[in-house]
Structure formats: C-alpha cells, structure tokens
Amino acid sequence: MRDFFTWMNETPWSIALRESFVVWPLLEATHVLTIMLFVGTIIMVDLRLLGVAFRQVPVSEMTTRILPWTIGGFVVMIVTGLLLFYAKPLVYYHNIFFRVKIVVLLLAMANILYFHKRVQGNLAAWDLSQAIPRNARIAAVLSLSAWVMIVISGRLIAYDWYNCEKLDPAGTLSWMIDCPQRDSLARMDMAGPTLAAEGE
Numbered sequence: 001m002r003d004f005f006t007w008m009n010e011t012p013w014s015i016a017l018r019e020s021f022v023v024w025p026l027l028e029a030t031h032v033l034t035i036m037l038f039v040g041t042i043i044m045v046d047l048r049l050l051g052v053a054f055r056q057v058p059v060s061e062m063t064t065r066i067l068p069w070t071i072g073g074f075v076v077m078i079v080t081g082l083l084l085f086y087a088k089p090l091v092y093y094h095n096i097f098f099r100v101k102i103v104v105l106l107l108a109m110a111n112i113l114y115f116h117k118r119v120q121g122n123l124a125a126w127d128l129s130q131a132i133p134r135n136a137r138i139a140a141v142l143s144l145s146a147w148v149m150i151v152i153s154g155r156l157i158a159y160d161w162y163n164c165e166k167l168d169p170a171g172t173l174s175w176m177i178d179c180p181q182r183d184s185l186a187r188m189d190m191a192g193p194t195l196a197a198e199g200e
Contacts, residue, residue, distance in 0.1 A: 005089040017087035024087065031080035035154070038073030039147045041066045049132050049140040059126045094164050094177045097156040104153065108146035117140040170171050 008014055047053040048062055085092050092098045119135045126132055159165070164179035175191055 002090075002093065002180070005093045007048050007088045008086065014087055014089065017083065026034050027080050027083050027087075031077060031084060034077040035151070035177045036150065038070060038121045038150060041070040041073065042143060042147060046140040051132065059132070060190065063183045089113045092157070094179060095157055096173065096177050097153045097159075099177065101150055101153040104146050108143065108150060111139055111146060113144050115143075 017027075044054065045063060045066060048055070048057065048059060057190065115136070119133070121137050126136075141185060162173060162177075164177065167174040167177075167179060169179065
C-alpha cells in the first residue's frame with residue numbers, strides 16, 4: 001500500500017497540486033467550509049431528533065429543507081478531500097489522526113445509511129408524535145458523537161506529534177501507521193545473524 005502512495009506522491013499532478021500557491025489553499029478552505037455545511041446540517045437534524053432544538057419544526061419539513069444542502073456539502077467535501085489526499089498521500093497515509101478520521105467517517109456513513117434504510121420510516125408520523133422513536137434518538141447520539149470525533153481528528157491531522165520520524169521504529173504506533181523506519185529495522189535484524197555468521 002505504501003509503495004502505491006509513494007508512486008502517487010511523485011506524480012506530476014500531485015506535486016503541482018501541493019506546490020500550488022492558489023489551488024492548494026483554495027481546496028483546503030473549500031474542504032473546511034463544506035465540512036461545516038455538511039456537519040452543521042446533520043447536527044441540526046440530530047438535535048431535532050433528540051428534542052433539544054427546533055422542536056416546533058416538523059421532522060419531515062426539516063429534513064426536506066436541509067437534505068439538499070447536506071448532499072451538496074457532502075459531494076464537495078468528498079471531492080476536495082480526495083484531491084487533498086492526492087496532493088499529499090504519504091503525509092496522510094502515515095498520519096494516525098487521518099486514519100482515525102477515516103475509520104470514524106466510515107462508521108458515521110454506516111449510521112446514516114442505517115438511519116435512512118431501517119429507522120427513518122414514515123417521517124410524517126413522527127410529526128404527529130410527541131416523542132421521536134428510540135432507535136432514531138440512538139442514531140442521532142451516535143451521529144453527533146461520530147461527527148464531533150471526525151472534526152477533532154481532522155483538526156489534529158495538522159500536528160506532527162506522531163509523525164514517523166518522531167516514533168520508535170519498533171513501537172506499536174510505528175507499526176500501526178506503517179512507518180518506513182520499520183522496514184529498515186527489519187532489514188537490520190535480518191542482516192544481523194548473517195553478519196555474525198560471516199564473522200565466524
């Protein structure tokens with residue numbers, strides 16, 4: 001996997017993208033803004049499902065109005081995110097916070113699919129009910145928790161606290177993020193007995 005991202009990192013378009021003084025910051029800013037749009041609209045719906053906010057707005061009306069903005073934000077967020085990754089594949093590949101973000105993002109998307117396929121049902125019936133179904137409230141709590149974690153881990157990507165250069169090559173974290181130093185260490189371990197045998 002690392003070899004593929006090493007190759008990607010050296011492609012002309014990847015180099016041009018990360019070295020651009022205009023396109024790179026524009027992509028980064030757009031990505032952050034669309035995360036705010038996407039996550040913000042999801043949080044609004046989650047808070048409504050939990051009965052914390054927007055209680056006077058019917059659930060069906062709220063989702064109908066917000067869904068186009070959520071979908072639009074999601075599409076732009078994914079496209080800009082993929083381009084940012086393409087520009088610096090090795091940086092993100094070896095970043096523990098990026099990996100956490102992706103794992104939680106996949107869980108959050110699974111929660112969204114589960115909500116729409118199994119939980120949502122007839123929203124109009126919820127408008128007439130005093131209480132939102134328990135499954136919907138659980139999905140809302142999971143959604144809120146996941147997106148808060150995604151935003152936090154995404155922000156932490158910028159910090160180099162756990163970069164490969166700062167980790168013990170033999171450590172667990174170094175193994176988890178597939179640091180190149182581990183390969184060098186493994187080669188040294190393999191070469192050790194051979195050299196000793198040659199000395200004898």
